[in-house]
Every structure is written in structure tokens, then in C-alpha cells.
Amino acid sequence: MPMSRSKIALVGKVATACSVIFIILCICFYKTIRTGFIEAQFNRANIYMQGDGTSQDFKKAREYLEQSANAGNDEAQYMLGVMYEKGRGAEQDHRKAFEFYQKSAKQGYTKAQYALGNMYKYAKGVAADPAQAVKWYEQSAKSGDIDGKYAAGIEYYEGFNGRRDIQKGLDFLKQAAEQGNTKAMAYLGKLYFKGKDVPKNDQQAFSYFERAAYKGDRKAQFYLGLMYEKGDGTEQDYSKAIYWYERAAKTNASAQYQLARMYKEGLGVDVNYNTAFELLKSAAKKNNVQAQYTLAHLYDDGNNVPQDYPKALYWYEKASRDGDNRATYALGMMFLQGRGVNEDFRKAFDLFKRAGQDGNVAAQLKVAQIYEKGEQDKDVPIDYVKAKEWYEKAAAQHSANAYYALGKLYQRGLGVEKDYAKAVQWYEKGVESGDVESELALANLYRDGQDIAQDYAKALALYEQAANKGNMDALLALGQMYEQGLGTPQDDKKAFEIYQRGINSNNTDLLYRLGMMYYQGIGTNKDYSKAASLFEKAAYQGSTDADLILGTLYLNGQGTAVNVIKAKEYFEQAVKQGNAKAMYLLANLYHNGHQIPKDLDLAKSLLQQSCDKGFHDSCVMLKSMR
Numbered sequence: 001m002p003m004s005r006s007k008i009a010l011v012g013k014v015a016t017a018c019s020v021i022f023i024i025l026c027i028c029f030y031k032t033i034r035t036g037f038i039e040a041q042f043n044r045a046n047i048y049m050q051g052d053g054t055s056q057d058f059k060k061a062r063e064y065l066e067q068s069a070n071a072g073n074d075e076a077q078y079m080l081g082v083m084y085e086k087g088r089g090a091e092q093d094h095r096k097a098f099e100f101y102q103k104s105a106k107q108g109y110t111k112a113q114y115a116l117g118n119m120y121k122y123a124k125g126v127a128a129d130p131a132q133a134v135k136w137y138e139q140s141a142k143s144g145d146i147d148g149k150y151a152a153g154i155e156y157y158e159g160f161n162g163r164r165d166i167q168k169g170l171d172f173l174k175q176a177a178e179q180g181n182t183k184a185m186a187y188l189g190k191l192y193f194k195g196k197d198v199p200k201n202d203q204q205a206f207s208y209f210e211r212a213a214y215k216g217d218r219k220a221q222f223y224l225g226l227m228y229e230k231g232d233g234t235e236q237d238y239s240k241a242i243y244w245y246e247r248a249a250k251t252n253a254s255a256q257y258q259l260a261r262m263y264k265e266g267l268g269v270d271v272n273y274n275t276a277f278e279l280l281k282s283a284a285k286k287n288n289v290q291a292q293y294t295l296a297h298l299y300d301d302g303n304n305v306p307q308d309y310p311k312a313l314y315w316y317e318k319a320s321r322d323g324d325n326r327a328t329y330a331l332g333m334m335f336l337q338g339r340g341v342n343e344d345f346r347k348a349f350d351l352f353k354r355a356g357q358d359g360n361v362a363a364q365l366k367v368a369q370i371y372e373k374g375e376q377d378k379d380v381p382i383d384y385v386k387a388k389e390w391y392e393k394a395a396a397q398h399s400a401n402a403y404y405a406l407g408k409l410y411q412r413g414l415g416v417e418k419d420y421a422k423a424v425q426w427y428e429k430g431v432e433s434g435d436v437e438s439e440l441a442l443a444n445l446y447r448d449g450q451d452i453a454q455d456y457a458k459a460l461a462l463y464e465q466a467a468n469k470g471n472m473d474a475l476l477a478l479g480q481m482y483e484q485g486l487g488t489p490q491d492d493k494k495a496f497e498i499y500q501r502g503i504n505s506n507n508t509d510l511l512y513r514l515g516m517m518y519y520q521g522i523g524t525n526k527d528y529s530k531a532a533s534l535f536e537k538a539a540y541q542g543s544t545d546a547d548l549i550l551g552t553l554y555l556n557g558q559g560t561a562v563n564v565i566k567a568k569e570y571f572e573q574a575v576k577q578g579n580a581k582a583m584y585l586l587a588n589l590y591h592n593g594h595q596i597p598k599d600l601d602l603a604k605s606l607l608q609q610s611c612d613k614g615f616h617d618s619c620v621m622l623k624s625m626r
Helices: 006-051 058-070 073-087 094-106 110-121 130-142 145-157 166-178 182-194 202-214 219-228 238-248 253-265 275-285 289-301 309-321 325-337 345-357 362-375 385-396 400-412 420-432 436-447 455-466 470-484 492-500 508-519 528-540 544-555 564-576 579-593 600-610 616-623
Strands: none
Touching: 058 073, 073 094, 073 110, 073 544, 110 130, 130 145, 166 182, 182 202, 182 385, 182 492, 202 219, 219 238, 219 253, 219 400, 238 253, 238 564, 253 275, 253 289, 253 508, 275 289, 275 564, 289 309, 289 325, 309 325, 309 508, 325 345, 325 362, 345 362, 362 385, 362 400, 385 400, 400 420, 400 436, 420 436, 436 455, 436 579, 455 470, 455 579, 470 508, 492 508, 508 528, 508 544, 544 564, 564 579, 579 600, 600 616
């Protein structure tokens, strides 16, 4: 019986469905076989790459990876990219590496996305394209890759193509750090340590550095040592500082330098110059500028190492080339003084100016002083205007010496209009900085009332400050204030006590004044012996007045045995300095001929010189001899 049309249609539908199912099964079977093939090729590649049960063979690994990659395996594509980038199992080819990374990245393989970002950033196999680099770093980051988060964080924080997003950068960096990226931890630690674009937070910095340090990050270990040494964000602990410096020092030159300093200064360890020296040499060879400068300085001074000017010169020059303006200044001093090199003022001057332009205060002051004093034989005339300019550079960096020098220029009207008000302003800045010369200069102005209101009380206070810092000129002036009753009740005893504080100094005027107090019995008991001792010191320092009185003491036997010969010698010293009274007294010795040969002609000559200087007694005696 023939089938009805409806049955025929049903059979047709069933046959079609069976055909479709068969085709789908075939496709699935094919895909399964193909996937198995791809995985098998990838697994074989891994076996050869790792040398698992066979000898390691990157070339064979590459062959299997290419089959798997060409079949679309994203991980194989990524690994091929690595092989071509590194030149493993194939000749290094950044272009091919880029192409494989790109294929893998477009399939969503996270590591490939990060690698592709690096290719764009560092122009490997493709033109540099910061925007594309960030795009792929961000894709990688969104897939959870911590390296991608770190890289994206750095790019957004530091900026690319004129675009910078600090907060977005910090967010990525913090995510990377939370997931254990040590570079992100160390980077964030440094930001919080320095307070750069985030509030300075030593505790937060310490936390980041500590986590990264325990994971082996050398920079973090260095900073952790620094924080333990300084007591920043944690309790100061030299032993822990040394512990972390030692770990960082295996590769970190800055840690080697810090560790050398600890051994040199005996911080947390016994002083060990040999260890310090070896660490400095190692750090210097790794281009640590601080170590280069310190090493040069040790060779220059011969400080616990044999003095070696050629080595000092070598390391100063290296540090100078690397931007250390202290080294440039030190080189200038070597050429100025001819230490280990031929003396060369012009080269020294150029080095001082270079270091000064780079911000070295000592060099700025040196250049200013050279212009202020001039070096006529070196073709550098006195130039107060230029001196002022260089002093101002140093003053801008809060140099107390520059404040004093500028005050002096305005007080004397050198290179500028004389201006006592401005002089006072500069001296006051020096006083605020604790500069003793500024204290003394300002005190003198207030005492003398020269174009400013006289103020003995201010002068007295400033002399006291400077005297307490050991300035002998201030001590002398302070004593004189009490002797004369300026700004304070007159008090000879107090003046004597003040002068006594400088008894061991080399200040000629102070020694002479103290000697006079013993000689005259002012503020203390009269004591010719002590007076003579002090006058001897003052005379040795070149005091003509002391020569004159000493001659009188030896002549009269006051505080010492009578000694006409010594008296004559001291009078002669004073005569050489043009002292009219000494001429009169020496003339008397030659006139009387007591213990020295009588010489009336010499006596008359001396009296004439003394009379010409206006000494009345000489004129009278000369007249009586005619």
C-alpha cells in the first residue's frame, strides 16, 4: 500500500534531522580530535622545553608549538612569542614575537596582553606606541594579571602622551601590591616615604617596604634599612638597619654605601675602616655617586687609608661627571692648591663656577670671594658686582656666610650703594642662622650707632651670643662694654672675668687688655708677673703696645728681673712699628749707656723721629742735647 503524502513528509523530516545530527557529531568528533591534536602538540612542546623524560630541546619545542599555535592555541602562541623575543630555540626576532603575542592577546590570553603592552612600550617589533601599550596593560589588568596592574599603574601615574591620571595609577598599583607584586609594594613605599603626590606617611611606607623586603626586593630592603637607621615609621634600630642593608647590598650599591657609612661611623657595629673601605670601593664601581665622592675624599685626606692624590682625582672626576657638584668643587680645590696635579688657577676657577651653577654653596662662596678679593696676577680683577651676584646665589640656599658677606658689602658700599638698613637686614638673617660673624658685625653697628640708632642693650646681647660661641673679638668687646659701662652698669670685676675666659686664646688685643688689668690692678689685684706673661703672648702675636710695656717691665724689673738687653730688644720691636714713645725710651738707653754702648748720635736720631711724630718729651730732650 503506497504511503500517504503526510508519511512521506515525516520520513523526509526524520532523514534530514538524522543527517544534521550526523554532521554535528562529525564536527564535534573533528573538533575533539583537533583539540586533542592541538593539546598533544602543546604537551609535547612542554616536554621538550622542560626536558621532562628527554633532553631539553627548544628547537623541537618550537616546532610543536608552531603546530599548536597555527591551530589556534593561545598559550602556544604566547610561548612562541617568548621564544622569538628571547631567542630561545629560534633566532631572536622581535617582529615575529610581536605577531604571536598579538594573536594570543586578541584571544584574551592575559600574559600575552601584558607582553604585547611591553612590545609597544619598548618598541620591540613594532613602533613605540604608549597608548597601545597602556591599552594592553589595562586589558591584562582587567583579567587579573598583577604584572599588568603594576605596568598600567606606572603608566597612568607617571603619564604617557601628555596624559596623567595619578589616582588611577595609584589604584592599579595598590591592587597589584595587594595581590603580592613586590615592585608595586616598593614603588608605593617610596611614594609614601617621600610624600610624592600622596601625604607623607612613614608608617604606610614602612609597611609596604617590609612586605616587599621579605619577598626579596633589594630596593625595598635598602629603604627598610634606611627607615630602621633613622627611626622613620618605626623605632630606631641600628642592628635591624644593618641586617637589611646587608641583604640589599648583595646587588644594591646604595645599600653598600649606607653599610660602609655604618662601619665607618660605628653605628650598630664596631668601627671597621677596612670593611667600610671595601664596601665603598664596591659601591663606587657600581656608579654610586655618594660612594665615589666619599672614596675620593678618603684618598684626598689620607683618612685611614694611604693618601693617594691620583686615585682621589680619578674618583672625584668620575663623581663629577655623574653630577656630584661636591666632587666638582673638590676638583677645583685640587687644581687651586696643586694637590696631585699642576696648580692651575684658571681651571680651578672654572670648576668652582660650574659647581656653583649646579648649586654647590661652597663653590658659590669661593667664586664670590675670588671676585671680592680679586686675583690680579691671574687676570681676575676685583669685581664687587659679580661677588654680590654669587653671594646672592649662596644666600638663596640659606648660607649664613653669604648673609654676612652681603651685609658687609652693603655696610661698606662695595658693588652697591652704601645702605646700612640693608646691611642690618642681611646681618639679622645671619644672626637668625646662628652665624657668629653676623652677630659680631651687627653688635658693632648697634654699639657705634653708625647710621642706625645706637642701642647698647642690643649690642651687649649680641656680643654675649657671639662670645658664648667662642668668638674672641666678641669676648673682648663684651669686656669693654662692662669696663666702660655701656648698656650695663660699669663693672671692672665682671670685665676682668670676661677677659679671663680668653686667656688661652691667640687674640692679641684681648691678651693685651687682660695684661693691662693685671698691670694696673683693675678688676683684680695688681700682678706684674702675670701681666708680663700676658704681654709676652701679645707681643709674640705682634702687639706693639705689648712690646713697649714689656720693655718697661724689663727695664724696671717689674714682674721679672731687670734686663736692659731684653728691654732694648722689645723697644726696638716697637720702634720698627713706628711707636714714638718706644723711640724716646730707646734713645734714653743709648743716651745713658747703661749696660749697652753709649751712642749719642743714634739717640738724637731716635729722638728726632719721635719728635717728628709729635711726642713732646722727645722734643724737649732733643733740645736739651743741642
